[in-house]
Amino acid sequence: MDTFLAALFSGTSRGAIYALVALGLVIVWRGAGVVNFAQMGQAMFSTYIASTLIMHQYSYWIAFFVALFAGALMGALLDILVMRPLSNKKKSELLSSESMRAAVPVIASLGILGALQSLAGIIWAAEERGFPAPAKQEGFKIAGNVMPFTSFDVFVIATVLFTLFLTTIFFQKTGMGLAMRATALNQEVAKLSGIRTNHTRTLSWAISGAASSLAGLLVTPTSNLSPNTLDLVLIVGFTAAVVGGLDSPIGAVIGGFIVGLVISFVTFYDTPEDVFLSILALLVLVLIVKPRGIFSGKDARRV
Amino acid sequence: MSNSHSSSALKKSLIRTIIFVLLILLVQSRFDAYNQAQLALVLILFIGTLSVTLLTGISGQLSLGQGALMAVGGYSSALMMINLKLSLWVAVPVSIFVSAIAGLLLGITAARLSGPYLAGTTLVIALAIPSLANRFISVLKGDEGLPVDVGYPPTWLSNLLGEITYEQWQLYLALPFAALALFVASNILLARTGRSWRAIRDHESAAALAGVNYSRSKVFAFVISASFAGLAGALYGLRGLVGPSVYPVSLSLTLLTAAILGGIRSIAGAFIGTVIVVFLPDWIELAIGGFEVSEQVSNFLPGLLSSLLLILTVVINPAGVMGAHRHKNK
Numbered sequence: 001m002d003t004f005l006a007a008l009f010s011g012t013s014r015g016a017i018y019a020l021v022a023l024g025l026v027i028v029w030r031g032a033g034v035v036n037f038a039q040m041g042q043a044m045f046s047t048y049i050a051s052t053l054i055m056h057q058y059s060y061w062i063a064f065f066v067a068l069f070a071g072a073l074m075g076a077l078l079d080i081l082v083m084r085p086l087s088n089k090k091k092s093e094l095l096s097s098e099s100m101r102a103a104v105p106v107i108a109s110l111g112i113l114g115a116l117q118s119l120a121g122i123i124w125a126a127e128e129r130g131f132p133a134p135a136k137q138e139g140f141k142i143a144g145n146v147m148p149f150t151s152f153d154v155f156v157i158a159t160v161l162f163t164l165f166l167t168t169i170f171f172q173k174t175g176m177g178l179a180m181r182a183t184a185l186n187q188e189v190a191k192l193s194g195i196r197t198n199h200t201r202t203l204s205w206a207i208s209g210a211a212s213s214l215a216g217l218l219v220t221p222t223s224n225l226s227p228n229t230l231d232l233v234l235i236v237g238f239t240a241a242v243v244g245g246l247d248s249p250i251g252a253v254i255g256g257f258i259v260g261l262v263i264s265f266v267t268f269y270d271t272p273e274d275v276f277l278s279i280l281a282l283l284v285l286v287l288i289v290k291p292r293g294i295f296s297g298k299d300a301r302r303v
Numbered sequence: 304m305s306n307s308h309s310s311s312a313l314k315k316s317l318i319r320t321i322i323f324v325l326l327i328l329l330v331q332s333r334f335d336a337y338n339q340a341q342l343a344l345v346l347i348l349f350i351g352t353l354s355v356t357l358l359t360g361i362s363g364q365l366s367l368g369q370g371a372l373m374a375v376g377g378y379s380s381a382l383m384m385i386n387l388k389l390s391l392w393v394a395v396p397v398s399i400f401v402s403a404i405a406g407l408l409l410g411i412t413a414a415r416l417s418g419p420y421l422a423g424t425t426l427v428i429a430l431a432i433p434s435l436a437n438r439f440i441s442v443l444k445g446d447e448g449l450p451v452d453v454g455y456p457p458t459w460l461s462n463l464l465g466e467i468t469y470e471q472w473q474l475y476l477a478l479p480f481a482a483l484a485l486f487v488a489s490n491i492l493l494a495r496t497g498r499s500w501r502a503i504r505d506h507e508s509a510a511a512l513a514g515v516n517y518s519r520s521k522v523f524a525f526v527i528s529a530s531f532a533g534l535a536g537a538l539y540g541l542r543g544l545v546g547p548s549v550y551p552v553s554l555s556l557t558l559l560t561a562a563i564l565g566g567i568r569s570i571a572g573a574f575i576g577t578v579i580v581v582f583l584p585d586w587i588e589l590a591i592g593g594f595e596v597s598e599q600v601s602n603f604l605p606g607l608l609s610s611l612l613l614i615l616t617v618v619i620n621p622a623g624v625m626g627a628h629r630h631k632n633k
Contacts, residue, residue, distance in 0.1 A: 034419075035422070035423065037422070082614060082618060085618050086617065086618050099363030099364065099417060099418070099504050099505075099507075101418075102365075102417060102418025102419060103359065103363070103365035103418055103422065104617055104621065106418070106422045107365070107559065107563060107613070107617055108613075108614055108617045108618065110556060110559070110613070111560075111610045111611070111613035111614035111617065112610070112614060113610075114556065114560075114606055114607075114609070114610030114613065115607055115610035115614065117606070118603040118604070118606035118610060119603075119607055121599065121602065121603035121606070122599060122600050122603045122604070122607065125599050231552070232430070235423075235426060235427055235430055238427070239423075239427065242420065242423065242424075246419075246420075273438050275434075276427070276430050276431035276434045277431050277434065277435070277438070279427060279431070280427050280428060280431040283423075283424060283427055284412060284424070287412070287415065287416060287420065288412070288415070291415060291416075291420075
């Protein structure tokens with residue numbers, strides 16, 4: 001029973017972070033038609049910025065918000081400097097073929113990932129460093145028993161839920177959110193009805209950048225910070241997004257929790273070595289049974 | 304397809320291969336031991352890059368899991384050499400076959416996927432496959448890996464060519480395989496298979512209407528590409544060790560970078576890209592030789608530069624180095 005509770009709690013807390021990563025992927029996929037494999041590279045970079053600020057005696061919260069802002073800025077810059085010029089090249093020989101149109105932005109995002117990781121290595125050295133948590137990482141004590149649930153876990157889940165709430169409000173209740181949903185639905189029609197699709201695209205990159213930086217800030221206290229640490233988080237987040245449906249923000253969030261729980265139960269009841277194999281099995285299973293993901297809409301892209 | 308057409312493709316591929324082998328032999332005779340080893344590495348990775356060129360450039364499927372297929376080739380040949388005491392001349396060809404089967408399984412799954420779905424799934428595979436080494440630790444020896452090497456050159460060859468250094472032997476061993484890979488790839492590109500792959504790449508439904516069985520073609524492209532990757536992986540392992548650290552995810556990305564830099568649709572591009580990726584650290588060292596640079600910078604500079612080159616190529620000149628050179632069968 002104790003193992004079960006521990007697996008459940010740790011899975012929920014981890015799942016919240018994967019939900020955030022998956023949400024970041026879904027926002028850029030819907031807004032710009034790109035799966036951004038550089039996402040956790042951006043998160044790693046802004047977490048390093050936060051870590052450097054903390055080492056220079058700034059408070060955790062200043063570092064926290066600077067990192068979120070840096071993540072958003074980086075996302076916007078990547079869109080303006082790399083992805084927008086790329087999509088203007090639709091007539092080039094390489095992008096003229098059906099299959100490569102989807103592949104080339106992926107390759108560009110991998111290049112960005114490599115560049116960010118090498119740059120972080122040059123600036124901050126490759127050695128791992130820790131990253132502080134804003135709340136205690138010791139289990140709650142109930143009647144003398146240490147529970148497998150910490151104040152930091154509560155902080156993680158609360159922050160993620162609050163972020164999801166804000167994102168939902170933004171997309172459903174604001175004019176800008178409406179414009180972004182329209183662009184995701186049909187770019188040409190959105191353009192014709194006066195929406196500046198270039199702006200909404202850049203904005204979705206910025207929002208996704210901030211969300212993934214948040215995920216980086218929340219995941220590093222329990223692991224360590226190095227240029228490559230967040231690669232695995234990206235893979236897991238991608239699986240979560242595909243499980244829930246790349247088109248569906250709600251699906252991404254639920255997918256995040258599903259994947260978090262799967263990983264946690266495999267770790268507790270089996271061995272950590274099987275985690276990747278179980279992720280792969282889950283991914284392949286979903287892609288074979290329901291390729292559009294569990295929660296994707298009817299008009300999803302054919303795969 | 305007429306016979307004369309395919310025989311002209313054969314002839315063309317044969318001429319290309321002979322020129323390639325002669326050039327390599329000529330160049331290596333002017334190299335010192337270090338650069339000979341580097342050139343051997345180029346030949347091995349060239350086979351891996353060709354696997355990307357065929358799969359992504361010609362058939363239009365983006366895979367980030369070529370490193371995992373290399374691991375399949377490496378482990379199967381190492382196991383045969385260590386446990387069955389087979390010679391590498393038997394183990395390496397059989398490992399190509401084993402990788403082809405892995406490619407078949409992967410291709411059947413992958414034929415349903417496209418674009419980012421395929422890229423993401425193969426990336427997960429690239430991570431999951433090396434972790435099998437720790438799952439089956441009694442056979443695959445976990446992180447420690449399986450030590451294998453190229454051994455010593457046979458005496459008849461040394462009698463023929465005089466004394467052969469270890470680096471030269473690495474090179475002589477990789478050369479016939481690289482030549483074979485070049486010959487097969489060139490043939491595929493020039494003949495019917497390549498045409499049907501290009502057709503599914505450019506327009507799936509049009510290709511299907513023209514009578515190309517596109518799911519079979521996609522799976523076949525995966526099988527061929529996996530055979531190339533497996534061969535490259537087997538030779539790569541023979542450099543000393545087969546283990547999870549030898550086939551990291553970054554290996555898949557290195558191959559992709561090489562293929563893109565040179566020109567994703569061209570065999571010559573695959574070779575040029577591989578040369579760039581392998582020799583870039585040496586060139587950087589030459590360029591910054593006069594300056595005081597910390598180890599930290601010199602370690603990460605090649606990665607930074609090749610990533611920036613990759614981004615610039617994709618954004619500014621997507622057709623790569625060989626893009627300026629337009630050929631009939633693009």
